[in-house]
Amino acid sequence: MSDNTTNTSTTAEHAGRIAGLLAAHPWVARAHPAPDGGVLVVAHPDAVAAEPEPGPLLREHLEQWAEVYEWVYETGEGRHADDLDLSGWRASDTGAPLPEAHMRDWVDRTVDLVLAQRPARLLELGCGTGLLAHRLHPRLDGYVGTDVAQVAVDRLTAAGLPRTAFVRAAAHETAAPRVRDAMDTVFGPGTRPDCVLFNSVTQCFPDLAYLTAVLHGALSAVEDGGTVIVGDIRHSGLILDHFTRLERARDPEADDPTIAARAAAAAETDEELSFAPAAVVTALAAQPRPVRMSVHARTMAEDTELTRYRYDIVLHVGPQTAGPADHQVRRTSWDAHRGSGTREALRAALDGGPVVVHGIPNALLGDAPAAVTPYALRQALEGRDAAVLLDADDPRMLAVAAPARCAPAATGDAPRPTGPVAHEPFPLFVRRRLPEVLRDHLRRARPDTTPPVITVVDGTEDGAT
Structure with missing residues (x-):
């Protein structure tokens, strides 16, 4: 046997032993040597599970x-007042704080949606x-807020807002005893929001998967006839538009192919979740109660990323309450009314009872006629008693x-999105x-071994049989 063959065999045996050590880690489902001398690993389902x-x-x-x-x-760099702490609210393109007037508009529109x-x-x-808590609690019989940041919970608790309670908990912990205790104190024993x-x-x-877990927890918590509101959602169908706009702002002289390539790369590695309404429809399919969904546009005056690329969803839980049945609601196209100004066109379109006016091009995202x-x-x-909606497709x-x-x-009526259903940051x-975890594991188990590329x-990619 030649020295080269011996070295190759030894290297393969070493890689096999390393893969065996990695496969024993509880966060690994399986591991095996890669042709280049590294190790391929598959995460254990329990390590990445949401439920x-x-x-x-x-x-x-x-x-x-x-x-x-x-x-x-804690740093509180955007804290204007106890009820207007805008810390963390910065524009993606410049990094500068978003204008205070725009953020007040953002808050007001969310409050309007909730109170509706x-x-x-x-x-x-x-x-x-507490941007919403400070404005909502006077209009409610009771308010309970949860957050993962203890400093936020402590400040809001210290504010002593009437008929409120604040508790440290993650979004999926609606059934946690400390959350239930807070609701019992504010709403009454066993009373649901x-x-x-x-x-x-x-x-x-x-x-x-985590979004689905949170939605299921929220739906389980709310009483029949209530609502679950998911607000200020980043729309996955507009993620490329968003990053194209950012890249163009950063480099106005670059050619279009360069901007497109940069935007695609930025969207691929984005560390925040975005999704289309279709993702929520899929999540709702696995829960037992009837739910009706409405998709709402963000209607702030200022043209920023918070207006252009985000939307709200309202889930109406339980049997449908009194109101016009679907077959009683007239549908009319915007094209049939667009010859006059916006106010006049809407007045003509809305005359004649329950109606949905559809097919209105969003001027923030294109310059289509009307x-x-x-x-x-x-x-x-x-x-008027009316709502501005976003087309679910x-x-x-x-x-x-x-x-x-x-x-x-x-x-x-499952939406058929024109873009990706979601961008998920968790795989990245x-x-x-x-x-990183596995290299530390190897250093402890075999301190004399140089960890391979993992x-x-x-x-479907690891080639295991």
């Missing part, structure tokens, strides 16, 4: 975000600095429902974090 409890890798992802917000809220559901007892998951709200928190979720901004629609509807299209209770659409996190792959 019934988050696995250790998923917990690390959640804890990473908790540490970020603990630091952001007429809640009495509200549970907010991820209450942050009639609204569960999580606003501007889903971007910190690891993946759709395009209108969500803000212009809201202004034109002022004083195409986020570049808007709709108007009048009255607003006509907005919900049966979840059986696992590919980065699991090799690559995380999914179960």
Whole structure:
């Protein structure tokens, strides 16, 4: 046997022993040598699971975000007042704080959406600095807020807002005893909230599995006839638009192919979750109660990423309450009314009873004929019982429902998104974090061994038989 053959055999045996050590780690489902001398590993399903409890890798992802917000809220760089702490709210393109007037508009629009559901007892998951709590609690019989940042919980508790309680808990912990105890204190023993709200928190979720777990927990917590509101969602169908705009702002002189390539790379490695309404429809299919979903546009005046690329979902839980049945709601196209101004066109379209006006191009995302901004629609509807909606299939299209209770659409009519259903950051996190954990594991088990290159792959890529 030649020396080269002997060395190859020895290297293969060494790699095999290393793979065996890695395979024994509880976060690894299997491991085997790669042709280049490294080791391919597949994460154990229990390590990345969202239910019934988050696995250790998923917990690390959640804890990473908790540490970020603990630091952001502690520094308080955006704290204008007790009820207006905008710490962490910065523009993606410049890094500068978002304008205070725009953030006040953002808060007001969210408060409007919540109060339109007429809640009495509200549970907010991820209450942050209390931007919504300070404004909602006077309009409610009771409010309970949870957050992962202890500093936020302590400050809000110290504020002594009437009929409120704040507790440190993650979004998936709606059934945790400390959350139930807080609700018992504020709502009454065993009384359930009639609204569960999580606003501007889903971007910190690891993946759709965790989103589904949180949704199921929220739906289990809310009483029949109540609502679950998921607010300020980053839309996956617009993620490339978002990063293209950012890259163009950073380099106005670059050619279009260069900008497109940079935007695609940035979108691929984005560390925040984005998803389309179709992802929520899929999540709802696995829970027992009837749920009707409405998809709402963000209608702030200022054209920023918070207006362009985000949206809200309202889930109406339980049997349908009194109101016009689906077959009684007239549908009319915007094209049939777009010859006049926005206010006049809407007035003509909304005459004649319950109606949904569809096919309204969003002027923030294109210059199609008769395009209108969500803000212009809201202004034109002022004083009317109506809602500005986002098309569940195409986020570049808007709709108007009048009255607003006509907005919900049966979840059986599954949206067919024009873009990706979701961008999930968790696989990127696992590919980065699991090799770090395994290298430390090897150094403890075999301190005399140089750890090989460890690559995380999914179960279809590792070549195992």
